[in-house]
Amino acid sequence: MPGTAMWGWLAPLAMMLFGAILRFSYLARPREIVFDETYYAKGGWSLVNFWVERKALGTGENPIADNMLRNGQTDIWEKCTPATAAPCPDYVVHPPLGKWMIGLGEQLFGMNAYGWRFAAALFGTLSIFILARLARRMTRSTLLGCLAGLLLALDGLHFVLSRTALLDIFLMFWVLAGFACLVVDRDQARARLVTWYESGPASQEGPWLGWRPWRIAAGVCLGAACAVKWSGIWFLVAFAVMALLWDAGARRAVGLRRPYVGTFRRDLPTALGAMTLAPAMTYIVSWTGWFASPLGYGRNWDQATSSGPFYFVFDSIRSWVAYQLQALSFHSGLKSTHPYQSEPWEWPLLLRPVAFFYESPKRVCGTDNCSQAILGVGTPVIWFGALLALVAMIAWYVASRDWRAGAVLLTYAAGWLPWFYYAVMHNRTMFIFYMAPLIPFMVLALVLALGLIIGPATASQRRRTVGAAVAGGFALLALANFWWLHPVLSAEVIPYTEWDARMLFGKGWI
Numbered sequence: 001m002p003g004t005a006m007w008g009w010l011a012p013l014a015m016m017l018f019g020a021i022l023r024f025s026y027l028a029r030p031r032e033i034v035f036d037e038t039y040y041a042k043g044g045w046s047l048v049n050f051w052v053e054r055k056a057l058g059t060g061e062n063p064i065a066d067n068m069l070r071n072g073q074t075d076i077w078e079k080c081t082p083a084t085a086a087p088c089p090d091y092v093v094h095p096p097l098g099k100w101m102i103g104l105g106e107q108l109f110g111m112n113a114y115g116w117r118f119a120a121a122l123f124g125t126l127s128i129f130i131l132a133r134l135a136r137r138m139t140r141s142t143l144l145g146c147l148a149g150l151l152l153a154l155d156g157l158h159f160v161l162s163r164t165a166l167l168d169i170f171l172m173f174w175v176l177a178g179f180a181c182l183v184v185d186r187d188q189a190r191a192r193l194v195t196w197y198e199s200g201p202a203s204q205e206g207p208w209l210g211w212r213p214w215r216i217a218a219g220v221c222l223g224a225a226c227a228v229k230w231s232g233i234w235f236l237v238a239f240a241v242m243a244l245l246w247d248a249g250a251r252r253a254v255g256l257r258r259p260y261v262g263t264f265r266r267d268l269p270t271a272l273g274a275m276t277l278a279p280a281m282t283y284i285v286s287w288t289g290w291f292a293s294p295l296g297y298g299r300n301w302d303q304a305t306s307s308g309p310f311y312f313v314f315d316s317i318r319s320w321v322a323y324q325l326q327a328l329s330f331h332s333g334l335k336s337t338h339p340y341q342s343e344p345w346e347w348p349l350l351l352r353p354v355a356f357f358y359e360s361p362k363r364v365c366g367t368d369n370c371s372q373a374i375l376g377v378g379t380p381v382i383w384f385g386a387l388l389a390l391v392a393m394i395a396w397y398v399a400s401r402d403w404r405a406g407a408v409l410l411t412y413a414a415g416w417l418p419w420f421y422y423a424v425m426h427n428r429t430m431f432i433f434y435m436a437p438l439i440p441f442m443v444l445a446l447v448l449a450l451g452l453i454i455g456p457a458t459a460s461q462r463r464r465t466v467g468a469a470v471a472g473g474f475a476l477l478a479l480a481n482f483w484w485l486h487p488v489l490s491a492e493v494i495p496y497t498e499w500d501a502r503m504l505f506g507k508g509w510i
Contacts (some may be wrong), residue, residue, distance in 0.1 A: 003142050011142050012132035015149030019128040023121040023162045028114040030491045033066045035356040037165040041116035044102030051289030052296035054087035074111045089297040093327040097227035097286040098167035116165040123173045124162025128152050131440045134180040138404050139451050148447045154482040156489050157378040158439050168436035171228045175235045175437040178221035182243050185214035190250045197254045205262030206251045215274040223282030238414035240275040291316055298323040338429055344419040347432045348387055351508050353377035354431050357491060364493055371499035375488045376433055381481040386442035389449035404448055411441045
């Protein structure tokens with residue numbers, strides 16, 4: 001790794017600080033429930049108080065609990081049993097970890113806009129640091145690592161999700177963290193393999209490379225992703241296959257005659273533990289509150305059919321499995337229409353963003369000449385540049401089989417293509433922010449492509465100068481584009497004409 005270790009940490013930290021300033025500034029604006037915060041902010045507050053989700057007062061067009069929170073009231077729960085004043089259990093279809101993370105901020109700062117958005121801003125900011133370090137490791141360039149962190153900090157959709165209490169920013173964080181752990185594991189495993197090859201006994205398959213704690217950490221992170229949203233399973237499966245292919249490639253690279261047999265016999269057993277047992281245990285642990293409390297939805301579903309000394313265990317497990325199957329049925333059959341829903345093929349082109357918040361001009365400033373909005377949309381310069389970069393990754397992988405291009409393409413496919421199945425076969429309601437886990441990998445594609453333009457350290461000075469100018473020019477364009485969109489990403493009050501000018505694709509953005 002060229003350069004000093006100190007700058008390898010300080011420079012990514014500087015990018016993280018820049019992103020933190022953007023995300024935490026005016027975090028409580030607007031002091032309203034924004035879009036699906038109505039579900040997850042209350043779910044987080046319920047978890048930290050009751051260990052399970054409870055049903056809040058009012059739904060849909062009658063948001064009684066939202067109005068109570070606006071007035072500083074926190075006793076917002078619908079009562080099922082007046083004798084004990086116990087709140088009703090709430091039927092929820094997403095696992096609890098993301099809401100526990102939201103509840104952490106609410107526990108620290110109270111049940112208010114800053115409290116329920118704090119965790120999103122924190123983990124969104126941390127993801128900038130992780131990506132900067134990851135890109136540095138993958139490119140062996142501190143400069144390119146910092147460029148990755150900067151571009152992620154400047155993406156509009158990442159910015160909006162980092163400032164609202166939705167689940168997708170947490171899903172993105174754990175997917176990115178899991179991938180980063182696997183890249184570290186890849187480097188360490190290859191180093192061990194080289195050490196063995198230089199001094200170990202002759203073998204056609206190679207050695208067992210140990211328990212590999214970074215791979216176990218990856219399994220925990222990917223299990224956490226599944227414990228936020230079930231769509232994390234696609235990344236878990238893709239990354240498990242990818243990690244084994246990396247192992248086989250490493251054994252082949254040092255000249256072992258039976259690399260795939262060696263991978264199957266030496267690496268697969270521990271990989272199964274790391275990528276199946278660790279995620280499963282993490283997912284189950286995230287439901288601790290539901291198991292520990294008798295008040296959760298469906299908690300005692302199987303109580304009438306279980307008996308004997310271990311009935312509690314069997315009752316709990318059967319009730320929990322029944323709950324999971326019920327939630328799976330909901331996700332498969334979700335077809336309710338929404339004005340901001342979109343199809344997967346529209347997402348990379350930013351054809352239909354989501355209006356997270358729009359306040360009536362007369363409520364904002366008393367006239368029709370101002371606007372206050374939050375538009376969930378990516379920074380166009382970054383997203384359209386990423387499309388070109390992904391095409392470049394395809395060409396690069398076909399030409400050289402470079403593992404970095406392959407990893408980015410596999411991750412993008414794992415997070416995007418499954419939604420086509422739900423769109424075609426189930427006509428499911430979907431939104432552009434389902435792309436959130438892929439934003440860091442779009443940035444990685446951009447940085448890898450810009451790295452190819454700059455060239456290696458052995459390239460001519462002229463090429464590297466021109467390449468650096470191209471990369472710097474792109475970063476400035478992304479900064480200018482983000483700055484232009486910032487007022488409609490952060491609920492800033494601006495003249496109506498300025499809001500209208502920022503609706504770049506007309507009705508598709510309105």
